[in-house]
Structures are given as structure tokens and as C-alpha cells.
Amino acid sequence: MAGSGVFAELLDGDTFKYYADGQWKRSTSGNSMTVINPTSRSTYYKLSVCTKEEMDHMFDAAREAQRAWARVPLWRRAEALHKAAALLKQNKDVIAECLVKEVAKPAKDSVTEVVRSADFIDYTAEEGIRILSEGKCLVPDSFPGNERNKLCLSSRIPLGVVLAIPPFNYPVNLSVSKIAPALIAGNAVVVKPPMQGSVAALHMIQCFHLAGFPKGLISAITIKVADLGDALTTHPAINCISFTGGDSGIAIAKRAGMVPLQMELGGKDACIVLDDADLDLAAANIIKGGFSFSGQRCTAVKIVLAMDTIANKLVEKVNVKVARLSVGPPEVDSDITPVVSESSADFIEGLVMDARQKGAKLWQEYRREGNLIWPILIDNVRPDMRITWEEPFGPIIPVIRIRTIEEGVQHCNSSRYGLQGCVFTNNIHRALIVSDAMETGTVQINSAPARGPDHFPFQGLRDSGIGSQGITNSIHMMTKVKSTVINLPVSSYTMG
Numbered sequence: 001m002a003g004s005g006v007f008a009e010l011l012d013g014d015t016f017k018y019y020a021d022g023q024w025k026r027s028t029s030g031n032s033m034t035v036i037n038p039t040s041r042s043t044y045y046k047l048s049v050c051t052k053e054e055m056d057h058m059f060d061a062a063r064e065a066q067r068a069w070a071r072v073p074l075w076r077r078a079e080a081l082h083k084a085a086a087l088l089k090q091n092k093d094v095i096a097e098c099l100v101k102e103v104a105k106p107a108k109d110s111v112t113e114v115v116r117s118a119d120f121i122d123y124t125a126e127e128g129i130r131i132l133s134e135g136k137c138l139v140p141d142s143f144p145g146n147e148r149n150k151l152c153l154s155s156r157i158p159l160g161v162v163l164a165i166p167p168f169n170y171p172v173n174l175s176v177s178k179i180a181p182a183l184i185a186g187n188a189v190v191v192k193p194p195m196q197g198s199v200a201a202l203h204m205i206q207c208f209h210l211a212g213f214p215k216g217l218i219s220a221i222t223i224k225v226a227d228l229g230d231a232l233t234t235h236p237a238i239n240c241i242s243f244t245g246g247d248s249g250i251a252i253a254k255r256a257g258m259v260p261l262q263m264e265l266g267g268k269d270a271c272i273v274l275d276d277a278d279l280d281l282a283a284a285n286i287i288k289g290g291f292s293f294s295g296q297r298c299t300a301v302k303i304v305l306a307m308d309t310i311a312n313k314l315v316e317k318v319n320v321k322v323a324r325l326s327v328g329p330p331e332v333d334s335d336i337t338p339v340v341s342e343s344s345a346d347f348i349e350g351l352v353m354d355a356r357q358k359g360a361k362l363w364q365e366y367r368r369e370g371n372l373i374w375p376i377l378i379d380n381v382r383p384d385m386r387i388t389w390e391e392p393f394g395p396i397i398p399v400i401r402i403r404t405i406e407e408g409v410q411h412c413n414s415s416r417y418g419l420q421g422c423v424f425t426n427n428i429h430r431a432l433i434v435s436d437a438m439e440t441g442t443v444q445i446n447s448a449p450a451r452g453p454d455h456f457p458f459q460g461l462r463d464s465g466i467g468s469q470g471i472t473n474s475i476h477m478m479t480k481v482k483s484t485v486i487n488l489p490v491s492s493y494t495m496g
């Protein structure tokens with residue numbers, strides 16, 4: 001149960017504390033905020049509301065702890081990360097239970113998220129050892145006008161303090177995907193967990209605490225973003241921001257100062273199905289890609305662009321599978337579970353109603369109970385409908401019928417998002433031509449979009465983000481190259 005056993009020190013009465021100075025603390029504000037269970041729609045957990053002074057103190061402590069951490073040998077940093085990973089795995093059930101209650105993630109998927117996060121940490125520790133132990137030595141006589149009278153030694157150094165802001169849909173995994181690369185590279189981290197998902201994230205932080213990381217190196221702050229969001233993201237002590245979330249990230253990026261940004265934002269991933277595609281494979285991937293975690297994934301299939309000649313057959317196959325999806329609470333592993341909040345459910349409903357009113361065909365009757373929305377395939381969607389361009393983050397799949405491949409590619413490239421996309425065809429040449437033409441960070445051929453495996457590069461174009469994730473890229477992003485040039489009194493050549 002949350003807040004029990006090795007997690008008991010996280011709780012003060014019924015309120016979860018925040019983490020700073022290597023301790024769990026109750027905010028001096030005396031205020032709390034609530035996490036609503038999306039299934040029951042009632043308060044499930046309470047969190048401390050931190051103050052600006054507590055935030056400032058956290059950053060001061062992070063700066064100090066980082067200086068010492070950067071001097072800890074790399075193998076010891078890796079060792080500490082492996083310990084945290086093992087603790088996460090040991091405590092996977094209690095952390096998964098928080099995910100079930102806070103974000104209504106199906107029970108099995110919740111456990112998978114925690115285990116995947118532990119694997120992420122282990123892999124990062126190993127990758128960090130390899131990447132960060134390598135440097136470069138350049139000699140100057142390759143550049144015109146130079147003799148061989150210098151050696152340029154370069155290696156990677158930490159940035160300082162990394163601010164990590166993850167979203168509600170992967171509060172554990174998308175926290176560790178920022179924390180682990182930051183720490184292996186010698187940085188300190190301040191984490192601001194998403195409101196829904198905070199308790200799972202705080203439990204994950206306790207695993208780092210129990211692994212023995214130095215005090216002040218990792219902090220977790222719980223705030224009301226309306227009050228302290230700007231102060232947090234523009235804090236002068238920050239040396240890097242790693243953010244995953246929706247359009248709020250665009251405003252954060254615009255306000256951020258001269259610090260490297262890793263922004264992984266929204267998506268409207270298109271699935272283009274050509275006339276020679278394996279339609280069973282395409283249908284299975286549209287279901288998996290569109291409805292996993294009830295469509296609340298940045299990489300969910302958010303629009304299907306099907307060639308006219310096969311569209312009827314494809315829709316029929318997808319519909320058979322939609323009918324088989326179970327709908328209900330996350331505790332019993334239903335395929336479709338309540339979406340994260342009432343406002344999210346209202347937004348999704350607005351998109352469905354707009355499409356229906358403008359003439360789209362709903363293959364299933366629209367049904368909603370509280371935050372639970374039954375899965376729907378919306379056919380004959382047109383460009384004047386909101387669902388064509390907006391990200392529903394819910395169990396809805398719109399279908400647009402296209403006459404040519406170019407029409408599909410053009411639609412994909414007209415979106416303000418450019419995260420991932422996919423194309424289904426049995427002709428590898430057509431697949432590559434479409435993949436090259438699609439302006440998205442990644443294109444999957446004959447499979448639904450996905451971020452994982454976690455060491456693959458993951459990036460979005462346009463409003464989908466800045467920079468690239470994936471274990472190797474995150475380590476690079478959270479470090480800077482530093483050079484030392486050794487100047488020799490005379491030129492020195494081999495054998496001479």
C-alpha cells in the first residue's frame with residue numbers, strides 16, 4: 001500500500017511530503033492539494049504545496065551537491081544507479097498501485113512501466129560508463145596552415161542542475177528517463193512530478209533515496225503550477241530543462257533562458273495505409289496504437305489515412321477488434337479505462353460532438369460514464385473537423401479516406417505536430433519513399449508508433465519538440481564538451 005513499509009516516511013498524516021536535503025519534509029505552507037482518482041472521481045491522495053523559499057533552498061542544495069557529485073568516480077555513480085534500479089524492481093507492486101489509482105493505468109501496464117523504468121536506469125548506467133569514459137584527441141595539421149604542434153583533448157562534462165518535468169501518462173518512466181541520464185553524467189536533478197502521478201513519482205524517488213544518493217543531489221517538489229510554475233522554470237539556478245508534456249511546454253521553452261532544452265511535446269501521429277498493405281496487420285496496429293492506455297500516449301495513432309480502395313475493408317477489420325475491447329476500471333486490467341480527468345473527458349467529448357455534427361460517421365454509439373469513454377472509430381472525417389488536427393488524448397480514432405499517397409503525406413505534413421507516423425505497405429520501396437516524405441521525428445514501417453525501446457532516438461519536429469531523447473541522446477544532451485589544448489614547443493611527427 002502507498003506510504004507504507006519502506007515508504008512510510010513519505011507520509012505525514014494523510015499528506016505526502018516533498019523531498020529535499022535527502023529528507024522527506026512537510027511544507028511550511030501547511031497547505032495541501034489533492035490527487036483525484038480518475039475512476040472514482042474522488043480525492044485519493046494529498047500532496048504538500050511547497051513554497052518559493054523551499055524551491056530556492058532546493059536549488060541551492062542541488063548546486064552544492066552537484067559540485068561534489070561531479071567528483072564521484074563514474075563507476076560509483078553507475079553503481080548507485082544500479083542500486084536504485086534494483087529497489088524499483090523490488091517495490092514495483094506498490095508503485096504500480098499508485099499508478100492505477102492516480103492515472104487509471106491498467107494494473108499490468110502499471111507494473112510494466114515500473115520494470116521498464118528500472119531497466120532504463122540499468123541501461124543508462126552502462127551506456128554512461130561507455131560514453132563518458134571516451135574522449136577525443138585531435139591533432140591540428142589536418143587544418144590548412146597548421147603544423148603538428150598541439151593536441152586537443154576533449155571529453156564530456158556535466159551541465160549542473162537539471163530541471164525534470166514529466167507528464168501524467170508515464171510519471172515514473174518519463175521521470176527516470178530524465179533523472180538517470182542527468183545523474184550518470186554528474187548533474188543534480190530537481191523533479192517536478194505531474195499532479196496526477198505525483199505519488200507514484202515520489203515513491204520512485206524514495207528508491208533513489210534508499211540507494212544512498214548524496215543529500216541535495218535529487219529533490220522532488222510538489223507545487224501548484226498556476227502559482228509557482230513560472231518561478232520554477234525560469235529559476236536562475238537551472239542549467240538544463242528536460243520537459244515532457246503538451247503545449248504548456250511551448251510557453252516554457254519561450255520563457256527559458258540560455259539553457260539547453262529537451263522538450264518532448266504533443267503528437268498527432270498519422271497512420272497511412274496503402275492499397276497493398278496487410279490489412280490484418282494494419283488493423284491490429286491501429287487498435288494497439290490508438291487504444292493502448294485509452295489513447296493517452298503521445299505516440300498514439302491519432303489519425304488514420306486509408307487509401308479509398310481498401311478503406312472499407314480496413315474499417316471493418318478495425319471495428320471487429322473495437323468490439324472486443326474491454327471497458328472498465330484499471331484494477332481488472334480493462335483495455336479501456338477512465339481518462340485522467342473530467343476536463344479531459346469533456347474535451348474528448350467536444351471533439352466527438354463536433355465531428356458528429358459536421359457529418360462524420362461514428363461506428364459505435366457515443367457512450368460516457370464519468371471519465372470513462374467507450375472506444376470509437378470515427379469515419380469520413382474531413383479537414384474542417386477539429387478531430388482532424390487536435391490531439392484527443394482519449395480512446396478515439398478518426399479515419400480520413402485518401403485517393404493518393406501524396407494526399408496522405410501532405411495531410412501528415414500539414415499538422416503542427418511532427419512526432420511520429422507510420423506507413424503500412426508490402427512494398428519496401430514505397431515504404432521508404434513515404435517515410436522520407438513524412439516530416440516527423442520517426443516513421444515506423446508496418447508497425448504503430450512507439451517511443452520504445454528506450455535507447456532508440458525519440459524526437460519531434462515542429463510543435464512536437466526540441467532535441468532528442470533516447471538514452472544515448474539524453475546523456476549527450478545533459479553534458480557539454482570541454483577541451484584542453486596541449487601546446488608543444490616544436491612540431492612532433494611520428495617516426496620523426
Ligand SMILES: NC(=O)C1=CN([C@@H]2O[C@H](COP(=O)(O)OP(=O)(O)OC[C@H]3O[C@@H](n4cnc5c(N)ncnc54)[C@H](OP(=O)(O)O)[C@@H]3O)[C@@H](O)[C@H]2O)C=CC1
Nearest residue numbers: 166167168193194195225229245246248264265266267298
Ligand atoms: N513527446 C513525448 O515524449 C510525450 C508527450 N506527451 C504529451 O503530454 C501531454 C499529456 O500530458 P500532460 O501531463 O497533460 O501535459 P501537461 O503539459 O499539462 O503537463 C506536463 C507537465 O508539465 C507541468 N506543467 C504544466 N504547466 C506548467 C508550467 N506552467 N510550469 C511548470 N510546469 C508545468 C505539469 O504539471 P501539473 O500536472 O501539476 O499540471 C506536468 O508535470 C500530451 O500532449 C502528450 O502528447 C506525453 C508523453 C510523451
Ligand SMILES: O=C(O)[C@H](O)COP(=O)(O)O
Nearest residue numbers: 297298299300450451452
Ligand atoms: O506518451 C507516450 O506516448 C510515451 O512517451 C510513449 O511511450 P511508448 O510509445 O513506448 O509507449
